[in-house]
Amino acid sequence: MIKVIRVAKIEPFIEKEDDGMIICRCEEITKGEIRRAVYEGMRTINEVKRYLRAGMGLCQGQTCQRLVQNIMAQELKTKPSELGMIQGRAPARPVEIDIFSNNITDVKEG
């Protein structure tokens, strides 16, 4: 973790023309919402994820992670690599509770 000093922004939030663009498709989070979250104090990609749900949907951020990083980096005038990565989570693909439970009994060997 790099050191970050966080204080409230003094200048007002300025909307942009392409703010309506959907960035996280699973959770339908727009560029404007991500920009505003950064303005309101979110400084890492995990904080944006927790605040907005961007990257929390079915694909778990596999589609939008880079896009979110780039938008944040532009807003904060920093490198995308300084914003961290979305924490990878098991399972890699959605799996039914029943399968996870090892309760399936009709699988035969051979």
Added chain:
Amino acid sequence: MVEKRTADVIIIGGGIMGCATAYRLAKQGVDVLVLEKKEIGNGGSCRNAGGVRQSARDPKELPLAMYAVANIWPQLSDELGVDVEYHQGGNLRLGLTEKDQQVLTTYVKKSTDVGLDVKMISGDEARELCPYMSKAVVGASWCPTDGHANPLTTTLGFYRKALELGVTFVTGVTVLKLQKVRGMVRKVVTDDGIYEAENVLLCAGYESRRIANTVGIDAPIEKQFNEVLVTEAQPKMFDIMIGVAGGEFYGHQSEHGSFVLGGNSGLQAFTSHNDNFVTNSLTTPCISRGIIKYFPMLKDVKIVRTWSGFYDQCIDVLPLIDNVKEVPGLTVGFGFSGHGFGIAPAVSIALSELILKGKSTTIDISQLTYDRFKTKS
């Protein structure tokens, strides 16, 4: 601009306790600086199932829970300007056996003794409230004023509001030790140099013990590993917070539609997590088996992610919320033992009063002293 290194109050720990107390202090005009090792809410604050629960709490911390539910949670979204997704759908704690029923009855008795509206109901009555559960449920405790909320937006909502009121947060800084000057707490020594304040609040979860030790204060708390699974979104089924007497799992359906269900394997003290937030291959299957016992109709719902966190587990499963006599100026708020989220908005009131007035006047925390631990003989 000169970097801020001093404040009236330094808060160690940018979790929900630290963020909420920073907010309360800043609202009263206090100059606050928060130091956080990682990200905002990286510990238990963003790693819990969001229970806002009074039932099955120890009467010693029940005043905090009852105050929060009666006075803070219902208005919190408006107060913070962030949707904390608070739902007061009640809490069912389910039992499958006679023994479970006894466990629940004992809790109900303890809670009603201190004025909580909670009662035992039959399995059929429970199924009337929540028709999705198995016939195997023979009884339950029911507390209609319990509920749940979103720990992520609540924690970050307090953070955002504190920031807005002028609080400075420094993240990515590790506190190494506290130092006294003329008998009073004064210096917070970090890997980024020294920060100074006349009051220090230590609310760093499971890191608190290590830091308290540097000024000769110890507390019987340890890290305890726990995991949570999250499912894909489902149509709205119920608003009730679910717990089970057998401890297989707990959780709720979130506003988003996903189920957020936590638990452990029972072997978590011995499985290797290497102090990282990894999940263990034993746990999700174990929680899944528990879910199917009580809610068989959820068996085809898909799990989209699993995550883990650590409790700051205290020996008596209760927090330490107090001013430290031996170290004037030091206030502590840790040891929440896995159920701090729901009471956090009330804890922050107690902590801000401890700092500003020297004692908690709004809520009774007299049973949660830091020096209550005695040897067994």
